[in-house]
Amino acid sequence: xxxxxxxxxxxxxxxxxxxxxxxxxxxxxxxxxxxxxxxxxxxxxxxxxxxxxxxxxxxxxxxxxxxxxxxxxxxxxxxxxxxxxxxxxxxxxxxxxxxxxxxxxxxxxxxxxxxxxxxxxxxxxxxxxxxxxxxxxxxxxxxxxxxxxxxxxxxxxxxxxxxxxxxxxxxxxxxxxxxxxxxxxxxxxxxxxxxxxxxxxxxxxxxxxxxxxxxxxxxxxxxxxxxxxxx
Numbered sequence: 001x002x003x004x005x006x007x008x009x010x011x012x013x014x015x016x017x018x019x020x021x022x023x024x025x026x027x028x029x030x031x032x033x034x035x036x037x038x039x040x041x042x043x044x045x046x047x048x049x050x051x052x053x054x055x056x057x058x059x060x061x062x063x064x065x066x067x068x069x070x071x072x073x074x075x076x077x078x079x080x081x082x083x084x085x086x087x088x089x090x091x092x093x094x095x096x097x098x099x100x101x102x103x104x105x106x107x108x109x110x111x112x113x114x115x116x117x118x119x120x121x122x123x124x125x126x127x128x129x130x131x132x133x134x135x136x137x138x139x140x141x142x143x144x145x146x147x148x149x150x151x152x153x154x155x156x157x158x159x160x161x162x163x164x165x166x167x168x169x170x171x172x173x174x175x176x177x178x179x180x181x182x183x184x185x186x187x188x189x190x191x192x193x194x195x196x197x198x199x200x201x202x203x204x205x206x207x208x209x210x211x212x213x214x215x216x217x218x219x220x221x222x223x224x225x226x227x228x229x230x231x
Contacts, residue, residue, distance in 0.1 A: 001186045004028055004036070006075055013037050022193045026182040030076050033201045039193055042185045044177045045204035050081045053154050054088035056173050056209045057127050058096060060152045065126035066097040068118050070104035070111075070139075072132030081131045097124075104130060104138055115142030119151070126151060133157035133177075140170040158210055158218040166212055176214075178205040180221065 004013065004025040014037045016023050022039040025031070029043040057067060069086065071078040082101040089098050099122060104111045115138050119125055128139045128151055135155030143151045153171045155162070157179070165171040182205065189199050210218055 001026065001183075001190060004031070004038070007031075007035065010036055022190055024186045024189050024193075026186040027177075027179070028077055029202060029204060030080055038201070040186075040189045040199050040201050040203060042189060042203040043182050043205065044175075044207035046077055046081050046207075047084050048204075049175050049177075049207035049209075050084035051088045052207075052209050053129060053173075053175055054085045055092065056211075057085075057129060057152065057154055058089055058093035060154075060172055061093075061096060061127050063093045064095050066099065066122060066124040067127040067129060068099045068115075068122065068125050069101040070115065070118075070128070070130045070132075070135065071101050072104055072106055072130075072134070074101075074103055078131040082129075085129055085131075096127075099125075101131075104132060104135065106132075106134065108134065108137065111138040112141045112145070115139050116146050119143065119146040119148050128153050128155075130155040133159065133162070136162040136165045136171045136174065140165050143170075154209075158221065160219070160222045163210075163215055163218055163222070166210065167215055169212075172211065174210040174218075176208045176210045176218065178207055180225070181205050 002023050002025055013023050017037050024040045025038055027043040029041045069082050071082055086098045089096050104114055133156045139153045143149055154173045156175045158174055158176050162174055192199050
């Protein structure tokens with residue numbers, strides 16, 4: 001099982017496959033098999049959750065406003081999410097303006113500064129969508145610093161700090177990427193192929209939109225994970 005983030009991993013994957021060793025990647029699902037040489041990919045259906053996030057944002061804003069978009073980095077998966085999100089909003093909510101995606105980065109202070117600059121440079125922003133798991137902290141902090149507490153924020157991942165931000169009303173919704181399920185399914189796919197069973201190349205999992213009404217379920221996931229780590 002190899003966490004292949006981008007095509008730079010493809011030569012390594014080929015070396016494994018040339019030795020007859022099957023390789024499965026969790027989380028990154030947009031690679032084509034002929035390019036990646038992977039046996040399988042497993043992760044969220046990014047197109048589906050990008051569309052769902054756009055629908056949730058459009059409904060939250062009542063079909064009007066301006067939405068900022070940030071990505072952790074410009075990579076194949078996040079680019080696809082950002083593009084699909086913007087396209088869906090443009091099609092379903094034509095009165096909502098969607099700004100071009102900007103790179104948020106993975107340094108917390110730098111990401112917050114970038115988001116503050118976006119808010120200050122675009123005073124009409126009423127919504128923000130981030131395609132990375134640090135996005136809830138980035139945008140909720142930026143909104144507070146820019147005195148824009150009415151910004152509807154949708155971002156990724158049901159980590160405990162992110163759930164706390166939804167509970168506090170600072171973030172509207174999270175995309176529930178199936179991280180547990182990805183890393184559970186990937187080794188099962190490897191076992192299947194090692195046993196001579198045919199497996200699907202692309203294994204797409206649901207990533208529901210999490211709002212305040214769903215928090216108990218996802219807090220319980222965190223409780224289970226933390227209990228396992230403490231053993």
